[in-house]
Amino acid sequence: MNQLLDQKTTEKSAPFTAKQGQYLAFIWAYSQINGRAPAESDFQRYFKVTAPSVHQMLKTLDHMGLIQKQPGVARSIQLLITPQQLPILGVEQPVIISETGH
Secondary structure (H helix, E strand, O other): OHHHHHHHHHHHHOOOOHHHHHHHHHHHHHHHHHOOOOOHHHHHHHHOOOHHHHHHHHHHHHHOOOEEOOOOOOOOOEEOOOHHHOOOOOOOOOOOOOOOOO
16 A cells, blocks of 8 residues: 555656656647647757657657657647646756866
């Protein structure tokens, strides 16, 4: 019984990983800007990952009930969570540390 309660508490506090959150945030941002859902190739370009990686992530998000896709229909991704539940879409930037002369 306690395991079930602990599992539900964990799910509510962290419904998705940071990486999954970035994919969800990308879907929302892309859809807002372009008026349609992103294609898998759009994910590849943005996240600099392979096609199988994108496909697996979208299958995972669909299985988790965070998105919905229509099989065989291009750009059919729909978010099943509200924008308020999404993290801010981040852009990974390298950190440059400048050394000061002695």
